[in-house]
Amino acid sequence: MASTRPNEIFNTQNNGSKIHREPASDSSCHIVIIGAGVAGLACARYLTHSLEKKSYKITILEARDRVGGRTLSIPELNLDLGASWIFSPHTAALSLVRELNIGTIDQYEDGISLMKSGNSDVRRMRLGEIHNGAIRLKGGAGSLCATLLNELTVKNQTTVAVQLNSPVISITYETNQKLNIELRDKKSIVADYVVLALPPKLFISTIEITPQLPKSLTEELSDCDTWMASTCKAILQYERAWWKDQKLSGFAVSRQSKAQEWHDASSDTCNALFVFCLSGTTKQQVIDATVKIFGNEAINPTAIHMVDWSNERFTSGSTDHSFGGHAHASNICRQSQWNGRLWFGNSEVSDAHGGFIEGAVRRGAQVANQLAELIVGK
Numbered sequence: 539m540a541s542t543r544p545n546e547i548f549n550t551q552n553n554g555s556k557i558h559r560e561p562a563s564d565s566s567c568h569i570v571i572i573g574a575g576v577a578g579l580a581c582a583r584y585l586t587h588s589l590e591k592k593s594y595k596i597t598i599l600e601a602r603d604r605v606g607g608r609t610l611s612i613p614e615l616n617l618d619l620g621a622s623w624i625f626s627p628h629t630a631a632l633s634l635v636r637e638l639n640i641g642t643i644d645q646y647e648d649g650i651s652l653m654k655s656g657n658s659d660v661r662r663m664r665l666g667e668i669h670n671g672a673i674r675l676k677g678g679a680g681s682l683c684a685t686l687l688n689e690l691t692v693k694n695q696t697t698v699a700v701q702l703n704s705p706v707i708s709i710t711y712e713t714n715q716k717l718n719i720e721l722r723d724k725k726s727i728v729a730d731y732v733v734l735a736l737p738p739k740l741f742i743s744t745i746e747i748t749p750q751l752p753k754s755l756t757e758e759l760s761d762c763d764t765w766m767a768s769t770c771k772a773i774l775q776y777e778r779a780w781w782k783d784q785k786l787s788g789f790a791v792s793r794q795s796k797a798q799e800w801h802d803a804s805s806d807t808c809n810a811l812f813v814f815c816l817s818g819t820t821k822q823q824v825i826d827a828t829v830k831i832f833g834n835e836a837i838n839p840t841a842i843h844m845v846d847w848s849n850e851r852f853t854s855g856s857t858d859h860s861f862g863g864h865a866h867a868s869n870i871c872r873q874s875q876w877n878g879r880l881w882f883g884n885s886e887v888s889d890a891h892g893g894f895i896e897g898a899v900r901r902g903a904q905v906a907n908q909l910a911e912l913i914v915g916k
C-alpha cells in the first residue's frame with residue numbers, strides 16, 4: 539500500500555506558523571527530535587518520506603528506556619496502561635494504523651451499564667453508543683510506536699538513530715545558527731533543527747532554553763495542560779468475563795470512590811476491565827470500588843496492573859495536575875522560533891484534537907511537512 543505523505547493529509551498552508559526561509563547551509567542537515575512518543579516518531583516517519591532525495595540525518599532523543607510516551611501496553615494481552623482508543627473522527631491516526639498494517643479490536647459495549655453517585659444504589663442503564671465508534675489496537679496502542687520504530691530503524695538505518703535514556707536538559711541557539719543540545723549525562727549534540735515532541739508544560743519546566751523564548755509564548759506553553767497527566771489507570775484481569783455473562787457492558791461510573799470509570803478491555807487473549815482512577819489510588823482501593831459497583835464476582839482478579847501517570851516525571855513534571863481538560867494551544871505555539879530552527883511538535887500543540895493520539899499524528903505530520911519545505915527550499 540502506498541504510504542501517505544504529510545502534505546496529502548494536510549494542505550501546505552502554514553496554519554498560522556511563520557516560516558523564515560533559512561535552510562541549513564550544510565549539504566547534510568541534522569534534525570533532532572526530542573521525545574519518542576507518537577508525535578516524535580510520526581514526525582520522523584514523514585520527514586524520511588519528504589526528504590528522500592536530500593542528505594539528512596535524524597536523531598530521536600528519548601528520556602525513558604522505551605519509546606511510546608503516554609502509550610504503554612502489555613502487547614501479548616492487547617492491554618493498555620496509557621492511551622487505548624482511536625475514535626472514528628480521528629482520520630489521520632486511523633490512516634496511519636492502516637498504512638502500518640496494525641490490526642484493530644472493536645471496543646465492546648453491548649449490554650447494561652452501571653452508575654453510582656453519592657450514597658445511592660447502583661443504577662442500571664442501557665446507554666446508546668458509549669465510545670463513539672472507538673477501536674483499540676492489536677498489541678495495544680503501544681504497537682503504533684513499536685511499528686513506527688521498527689520501520690524507522692530497519693528501513694532507514696543510515697539516516698535515523700534513536701537514543702533511549704537520553705533526557706535533554708538544555709538547548710542553546712548558537713550565533714552560527716546551530717543548536718547545541720545538552721543531555722543529562724553532560725554529553726552534547728549539535729543540530730540544525732530541533733523538534734520538541736514532548737508536552738509543552740514539561741518542556742518549559744525541565745529544559746533550559748537560551749536565548750529565552752518570548753514571554754507570551756512561554757506563558758502559553760506553561761498553561762498548556764498535558765492531557766491525562768494526573769490520571770492513574772488500572773487493569774483487572776479475570777479468568778472469565780463474568781460481566782458479559784450478566785449482560786453487562788463493563789462500562790460503569792462511580793463518583794463515590796477514587797476508582798471512577800470502568801470499561802471492558804477484553805480480547806481473544808484475556809478477559810479484563812480497565813479503570814480510570816484519581817492519582818494516588820491503591821490496588822486494593824480499585825478492587826474494593828469494583829466490588830462495590832459490580833458485586834462479589836469482581837473480588838478475585840487473576841492479575842492487577844497499574845500506572846499512576848502523575849508519578850511519571852517524563853509525562854507530568856512536578857506542576858501538571860490536569861485530569862480531563864484538553865489543551866487548546868493557539869497559533870503562537872505552532873510558530874517556529876529562532877529562524878525556523880526550533881519547532882513545537884507534540885499532541886498538545888496540534889491545531890485539532892490536541893491531547894489525543896490524533897493530535898500527535900497530525901502535529902507530527904504538520905511539522906514534518908513544514909520543516910521539509912524549509913529544508914528542500916521549495
Ligand SMILES: Cc1cc2nc3c(=O)[nH]c(=O)nc-3n(C[C@H](O)[C@H](O)[C@H](O)COP(=O)(O)OP(=O)(O)OC[C@H]3O[C@@H](n4cnc5c(N)ncnc54)[C@H](O)[C@@H]3O)c2cc1C
Nearest residue numbers: 573575576577601607608621622623706766885893894895
Ligand atoms: C492514561 C491515559 C489514557 C489515555 N487515553 C487516550 C485514548 O484513549 N485515546 C487517545 O487518543 N489519547 C489518549 N491518551 C493521550 C495520548 O496518550 C497522547 O495524546 C499521546 O500519546 C501523545 O503523544 P505525544 O508524542 O504528543 O506525547 P508523549 O506521549 O507524552 O511523548 C513525549 C515523549 O517525550 C519524552 N520526553 C519527555 N521529556 C524529555 C526530555 N527532557 N528529553 C527527551 N525526551 C523527553 C517522553 O518520555 C515521551 O516519550 C491517554 C493518555 C493517558 C496517560
